[in-house]
Amino acid sequence: MAAFSTLLKSFVRNANLVKNGAAVSNNLLRPNTSTALEAVRKMSGHEMMHIKPSRWSWNRFKDLLNFYVMLGVIPATVVITYINLFIGPAKLAEIPEGYVPEVHEYYAHPITRWMTKHVKKSYQQEYEVMCQHIYETDYARKLRLAEKRVHQKMQEKQDSQAYYYEPVTGRNERHIKSMLERSVENVGTR
Amino acid sequence: MEDPPRAPAHNPFFRFVHAVQNTIDRPVTWFRESVVTPNRPDHVYYHQKFRRVPTIDQCYTDDPVCRFEAQQQFNRDKLVDGEIVQLVRQRLKECIAYEIPDQDRKCAKLKEEFDKVSESFCMKYADLGPYNNVKDAYMKQKHRMLWERRHGKVGTGMKNEDEPL
Numbered sequence: 001m002a003a004f005s006t007l008l009k010s011f012v013r014n015a016n017l018v019k020n021g022a023a024v025s026n027n028l029l030r031p032n033t034s035t036a037l038e039a040v041r042k043m044s045g046h047e048m049m050h051i052k053p054s055r056w057s058w059n060r061f062k063d064l065l066n067f068y069v070m071l072g073v074i075p076a077t078v079v080i081t082y083i084n085l086f087i088g089p090a091k092l093a094e095i096p097e098g099y100v101p102e103v104h105e106y107y108a109h110p111i112t113r114w115m116t117k118h119v120k121k122s123y124q125q126e127y128e129v130m131c132q133h134i135y136e137t138d139y140a141r142k143l144r145l146a147e148k149r150v151h152q153k154m155q156e157k158q159d160s161q162a163y164y165y166e167p168v169t170g171r172n173e174r175h176i177k178s179m180l181e182r183s184v185e186n187v188g189t190r
Numbered sequence: 191m192e193d194p195p196r197a198p199a200h201n202p203f204f205r206f207v208h209a210v211q212n213t214i215d216r217p218v219t220w221f222r223e224s225v226v227t228p229n230r231p232d233h234v235y236y237h238q239k240f241r242r243v244p245t246i247d248q249c250y251t252d253d254p255v256c257r258f259e260a261q262q263q264f265n266r267d268k269l270v271d272g273e274i275v276q277l278v279r280q281r282l283k284e285c286i287a288y289e290i291p292d293q294d295r296k297c298a299k300l301k302e303e304f305d306k307v308s309e310s311f312c313m314k315y316a317d318l319g320p321y322n323n324v325k326d327a328y329m330k331q332k333h334r335m336l337w338e339r340r341h342g343k344v345g346t347g348m349k350n351e352d353e354p355l
Contacts, residue, residue: 086229093234101236108235127262131255138254 083110240266246324257324264324271311278307 089108103122249256285297
């Protein structure tokens with residue numbers, strides 16, 4: 001994609017810059033050249049080779065920058081222009097009786113509507129999920145508080161053997177046992 | 191949002207000005223009306239209406255779900271009330287901009303309305319700090335009512351502390 005740099009090259013090639021072989025003040029750069037040699041050198045009448053540092057990297061950078069920026073800008077512009085022209089924003093209307101609108105029908109612009117329908121979680125969904133989360137954590141907290149109060153009472157009164165009872169289920173032990181049996185089948189030993 | 195039609199100008203200067211405006215306006219309007227508008231589907235959108243849930247003063251103290259719902263309702267009400275204040279303020283500003291230098295006389299009613307609306311907004315929502323909290327707003331109301339019981343309506347001055355209630 002040499003588009004950008006070739007556009008500029010044609011303007012730059014004809015400009016009177018040092019890199020294009022314009023005259024340099026010889027008093028500063030080459031004080032020891034004689035005027036006669038210089039005059040002979042310039043007598044060829046052909047195009048001379050311009051000795052200058054390479055601008056290849058800079059040109060390539062410009063080309064790549066242009067390419068990758070346009071790769072995003074052009075499709076986005078086309079799509080957004082099409083949507084704004086031919087689909088267009090919705091008009092405001094009263095909610096009809098007995099009708100519960102979908103979440104995406106609360107927004108005007110078609111892109112916002114699409115995102116609400118396919119990408120985003122609705123306000124109601126997040127709200128209800130939060131309510132459930134609060135309820136569950138509050139339930140767990142109340143259970144823990146009650147357990148703490150029971151333990152405190154047992155410590156105070158010291159009249160219950162339940163303090164020494166460890167609540168253990170056999171579920172984990174059964175699982176470990178079945179794993180052991182399976183490994184015996186596979187490997188041969190425990 | 192269609193603009194109202196312009197009155198025809200008989201004055202040659204205004205005819206010229208309208209002609210210059212039409213060089214850009216006519217093609218654009220033609221394009222929109224013939225190419226764009228017929229191809230658009232008719233879709234509508236609505237404004238969401240939220241159900242009222244119990245407010246913070248109707249919630250039990252150990253019910254955090256009720257408190258969460260009251261907080262969300264408080265946030266929504268704050269937005270709505272803020273917009274109401276904005277509308278009233280905008281009306282006052284437009285009146286002042288239009289009626290200057292007579293604005294004191296002509297916009298007095300609107301100014302009174304704006305003062306009342308902003309006062310009630312500030313009574314409910316202001317001076318609570320950056321993190322709004324429905325419980326803080328409720329406590330603010332409680333403190334204001336206690337203060338009013340002791341000293342009379344807000345704005346009538348404080349009574350002496352040594353006097354009995």
